[in-house]
Amino acid sequence: MAISTQPTEGRWSSRWLFVLAAAGSAVGLGNIWKFPYIAGENGGGAFVLIYLVCVAFVGAPIMISEVLLGRKGRASPINVMRSLARQAGASARWSFVGWMGVLAGILILSYYAVIAGWALNYVWLTASGTFNAASAQVATSTFDQLQQDPVQMVAWHSLFILITIWIVARGVSRGLETAIRWFMPLLFVLLLVLLGYSASSGGFAQGWAFMFDFNWDVVGPETWLIAMGQAFFTLSLGMGTMMAYGAYVPDDSNIGSTVLTIVALDTFVAVAAGLAIFPLVFVNGLEVGQGPGLMFVTLPLAFGQLPMGAVFGTVFFVLVSFAAITSAISLTEPAIAFVVEEYNAQRSRVAISLGVFCWLLGLGTVFSFNIWADAKPLFGLNFFELVDQLSQNIMLPLGGLLIALFAVWVLPQNIVREQLEVRSDGVMLLWRIVGGIVAPLGVAAVFVYTLLPLFTG
Ligand code: PFF
Numbered sequence: 001m002a003i004s005t006q007p008t009e010g011r012w013s014s015r016w017l018f019v020l021a022a023a024g025s026a027v028g029l030g031n032i033w034k035f036p037y038i039a040g041e042n043g044g045g046a047f048v049l050i051y052l053v054c055v056a057f058v059g060a061p062i063m064i065s066e067v068l069l070g071r072k073g074r075a076s077p078i079n080v081m082r083s084l085a086r087q088a089g090a091s092a093r094w095s096f097v098g099w100m101g102v103l104a105g106i107l108i109l110s111y112y113a114v115i116a117g118w119a120l121n122y123v124w125l126t127a128s129g130t131f132n133a134a135s136a137q138v139a140t141s142t143f144d145q146l147q148q149d150p151v152q153m154v155a156w157h158s159l160f161i162l163i164t165i166w167i168v169a170r171g172v173s174r175g176l177e178t179a180i181r182w183f184m185p186l187l188f189v190l191l192l193v194l195l196g197y198s199a200s201s202g203g204f205a206q207g208w209a210f211m212f213d214f215n216w217d218v219v220g221p222e223t224w225l226i227a228m229g230q231a232f233f234t235l236s237l238g239m240g241t242m243m244a245y246g247a248y249v250p251d252d253s254n255i256g257s258t259v260l261t262i263v264a265l266d267t268f269v270a271v272a273a274g275l276a277i278f279p280l281v282f283v284n285g286l287e288v289g290q291g292p293g294l295m296f297v298t299l300p301l302a303f304g305q306l307p308m309g310a311v312f313g314t315v316f317f318v319l320v321s322f323a324a325i326t327s328a329i330s331l332t333e334p335a336i337a338f339v340v341e342e343y344n345a346q347r348s349r350v351a352i353s354l355g356v357f358c359w360l361l362g363l364g365t366v367f368s369f370n371i372w373a374d375a376k377p378l379f380g381l382n383f384f385e386l387v388d389q390l391s392q393n394i395m396l397p398l399g400g401l402l403i404a405l406f407a408v409w410v411l412p413q414n415i416v417r418e419q420l421e422v423r424s425d426g427v428m429l430l431w432r433i434v435g436g437i438v439a440p441l442g443v444a445a446v447f448v449y450t451l452l453p454l455f456t457g
Helices: 015-026 029-041 045-073 077-087 092-127 136-148 150-169 172-199 204-212 221-234 241-246 255-283 293-305 309-343 347-368 383-410 413-420 425-456
Strands: none
Touching: 015 172, 015 241, 015 255, 015 309, 029 045, 029 092, 029 221, 029 255, 029 293, 029 309, 045 077, 045 204, 045 221, 045 241, 045 255, 045 383, 045 413, 045 425, 077 092, 077 241, 077 309, 077 383, 092 136, 092 150, 092 241, 092 293, 092 309, 092 347, 092 383, 136 150, 136 293, 150 309, 150 347, 172 204, 172 255, 172 309, 204 255, 221 383, 221 425, 241 309, 255 293, 255 413, 293 309, 309 347, 347 383, 383 425, 413 425
16 A cells, blocks of 8 residues: 555644643643652652653653644654655654554553543542542542452443544544533633632642642652653653644644643643642641552542532542543544554544454453452563553653654754744754753653663562
8 A cells, every 4th residue: 555645634623622632632640640649759849840840841842843743744643754754855764653652552542541440430439429438448448449350440441442432433523622622621620620629628738838849858860750751641742642633733823832832731730630639638637648549549538528528529530531531532543543544444443443452452451450460471560560661661752752853853944943933043943952952861861761670670
C-alpha cells in the first residue's frame, strides 16, 4: 500500500474546541489521582514548585513542538514524521517516533482503563453510602477487596473500554467534540464545587500550607526527576497525542497562546485537585504520604466523615471518571488516525479492534493485582509494573526527546517561524535554547535515571 500523506480533512470547529480537547487529554488520572499522591509523598510545596518549573521549561516547549508538527503535517503522527522528515531532507526513519507513540498509547490505555474502572466503581460505592461514617478499616478493605477480585475488576475495566470506544468510534466531530463539549465544562464546575466544599471543611489553611510552603530540606535530585516524569505524563506528551490533535487545528489559531492555555488549565486542575484533597485529609487527621491509596482509601474515608459526604464523594468520582474518559479517547487517536488514513478503513471498525486489543492486554494488569501478583517475569516487576514502566518511563520520554530534537534541529526553522507566527530573532533564539537544549536535556535526565535502576537493580 502506498504511503498516504493526504492532508487530513477533519478540523476542530474552533480554536476553543481544540483547547478543550487537548485539555481533556491532558487532564486525567495523572492530575487527580497521581499528582496529589506524588506531591503527598514528596513533601508537598517543594514538589509542587519543581513540578511547575518542569511544566514550563520541558512540558510547554515539547507540546508546542507536537502541535506545530501536527498542524504542518496534517496527518497521523507516523505520516507527519515521515513526510516532514522527507521535506527536511532527513531520514524517513523519524516515523519511528510515530510508531512508538502508537504502541505507547495502546500500552497506556490497557492499564489506564483498569485504574479508571476503579473510579467508575467508586462512583457507585460512594453513591450507595458504603463510606458513610466508615472506619479506616472499612475503607482499606473495600479497596483491597476490589483489587483481589478479578471478576469485578474485569467488569469495570470492560465498562470503561466500552464507553471510550463507543465515543471514539463516532468520529472526531460527532463523538469527540460532543463528549468534550459536555465533559470539560462540567469537570471544571465539579472541581470548583469540590474546592468550595473543601474550603469550608476547616482544614483549608493546612492544606494550602502543605501545597505551597516550600521546604528545601525535602528536595533531592530524585524530586526533580519524579516531577519531570509527572509533568510529561500529565501533559500527554511524547506519544504523538498532541500531534494527532494538532493535525485538526485550524490554520488561523495561534499555537503558542493555545498551548499556554492548555498547560495552564492542566496545571490548574492538578493544583485544584490537591487543594480539594489535602484539606479533607488534614481535617480528618489522615496520612498525606500514603501513595496510590490516597484517592481510593483516604479520600472516601474523609468524605464519609463529613456532612453530605456521600453526595460530594460521588461528584468527585464522577469528575475523575469524566477526566479519565477524555484522556483515554486521546490515547487511541494516533493509532486510529493512522489506520484510517493509511488503509482507508472505517473508523468505527478500527476503534472496536483497538478496544478489543487493549481490553485483552488490560487483563494482564487486572491479574497483576491478584492471581498474577507474584509473577515477576522481568526486572522484578509484575505485568502491570512492566507495562507502566515501559510506556510511561521509557517510551514517552524517548518520544518527547526525539520530537523536541526534530522540531528544533531537523525541521527547517522557517516552518517553525511560519507555524508559530514568530517575527523576532530573539524569540527564535529562545525557542532553540529552551526547546532544543533545555527540554531535551531535562527529558534525557529522567530517561537515564529511570532506566538505570532497571539494569543495576
Ligand atoms: N495526561 C493523561 C493524564 O494525566 O491522566 C494521561 C495521558 C493521556 C498520557 C494521553 C498520554 C496521553 F497521550
